[in-house]
Amino acid sequence: MNVEAQYSEKADGYIRCHICPHECKIKPGKLGLCRGRKNENDTLWAINYGETTSIALDPIEKKPLYHFFPGSQIVSIACNSCNMRCPFCQNWEISQEEVKTQFISPEILVKIFKEHTSIGIAYTYTEPLMWYEYIIDAGELIHKEGGKNVLVSNGLINEDPLMNILPLIDAVNIDLKTTNADIYKNTLKGDLDTVKRTIEIAHAHCHVEITNLLVTGLNDKKRDIDALVDYVAAIDTHIPVHFSRYYPNYRYDKPPTPEKKLYYAFEKAKEKLKYVYLGNIPSDDGANTYCPACQALLIERMYYRAMTKGLKANQCKKCGEKINVVV
Numbered sequence: 001m002n003v004e005a006q007y008s009e010k011a012d013g014y015i016r017c018h019i020c021p022h023e024c025k026i027k028p029g030k031l032g033l034c035r036g037r038k039n040e041n042d043t044l045w046a047i048n049y050g051e052t053t054s055i056a057l058d059p060i061e062k063k064p065l066y067h068f069f070p071g072s073q074i075v076s077i078a079c080n081s082c083n084m085r086c087p088f089c090q091n092w093e094i095s096q097e098e099v100k101t102q103f104i105s106p107e108i109l110v111k112i113f114k115e116h117t118s119i120g121i122a123y124t125y126t127e128p129l130m131w132y133e134y135i136i137d138a139g140e141l142i143h144k145e146g147g148k149n150v151l152v153s154n155g156l157i158n159e160d161p162l163m164n165i166l167p168l169i170d171a172v173n174i175d176l177k178t179t180n181a182d183i184y185k186n187t188l189k190g191d192l193d194t195v196k197r198t199i200e201i202a203h204a205h206c207h208v209e210i211t212n213l214l215v216t217g218l219n220d221k222k223r224d225i226d227a228l229v230d231y232v233a234a235i236d237t238h239i240p241v242h243f244s245r246y247y248p249n250y251r252y253d254k255p256p257t258p259e260k261k262l263y264y265a266f267e268k269a270k271e272k273l274k275y276v277y278l279g280n281i282p283s284d285d286g287a288n289t290y291c292p293a294c295q296a297l298l299i300e301r302m303y304y305r306a307m308t309k310g311l312k313a314n315q316c317k318k319c320g321e322k323i324n325v326v327v
């Protein structure tokens with residue numbers, strides 16, 4: 001199903017899309033860089049509206065969101081679009097290639113949500129902000145039914161469309177790949193300043209967690225890690241940060257991230273941030289949540305299962321410290 005794309009502007013011989021900083025100039029019959037928008041009959045269409053590559057019921061911890069209804073499950077759904085070109089993409093089969101999709105209307109999505117024990121819908125796996133019109137429509141219906149809307153996003157969106165969609169979003173995990181602007185621009189086809197702005201604006205509107213995939217030879221030097229930690233700490237030391245291990249995928253074949261680099265990031269970040277986690281690598285300490293004041297175990301996690309042991313609402317049971325957790 002096609003719906004007219006928002007944030008588009010007709011010009012002489014093309015239509016410009018203003019959703020993200022690529023600002024694609026799309027000629028008749030052509031697609032934007034994300035493959036989700038097409039110029040046809042002098043109109044820009046969101047051709048991926050409701051077209052779904054994947055749908056699953058996931059633990060919220062898998063997003064990863066460790067501080068948003070821990071231990072809950074969430075219906076997770078993806079489109080077939082992305083506006084970045086990370087050569088190590090861990091989901092490239094559905095983000096970078098054309099695959100068969102199934103249409104799921106917003107009304108059917110609500111039905112699926114209600115049929116499962118789910119806190120809401122996570123728009124994830126590829127780049128959900130390229131599913132803009134669909135998330136607006138589905139997100140409104142999900143909110144009306146008392147559900148939550150969650151994004152797992154690269155954060156590459158212009159400010160106006162971001163501000164317009166945020167009232168529908170309850171939590172977001174933003175993938176901050178590096179604080180090196182050259183890597184963002186030349187290797188990933190993104191824009192660091194835009195992603196930073198998205199993090200800062202989203203933090204003022206909803207629950208935010210950050211993931212950093214440490215990729216061998218790309219962003220895993222000590223100075224890369226230190227700069228990323230300093231950036232997050234300057235916004236808010238309570239933002240949970242997940243360092244995740246890379247494995248060879250798509251067009252990137254360097255070996256998996258050395259474990260010592262993940263442990264360096266973990267220890268370094270804990271000096272400045274209150275909640276730091278390790279992903280894609282077995283680690284008790286890197287999976288559990290501890291009270292930043294008294295070190296009591298608050299949430300124990302094992303294989304995406306979370307047991308809330310030391311929390312009373314959003315406070316540490318032992319010392320009363322207020323914890324940045326939505327329950």
Ligand code: SF4
Nearest residue numbers: 017020023024032034
């Ligand atoms: S949303 Fe897609 S079409 Fe629009 S500017 Fe971004 S990449 Fe281009």
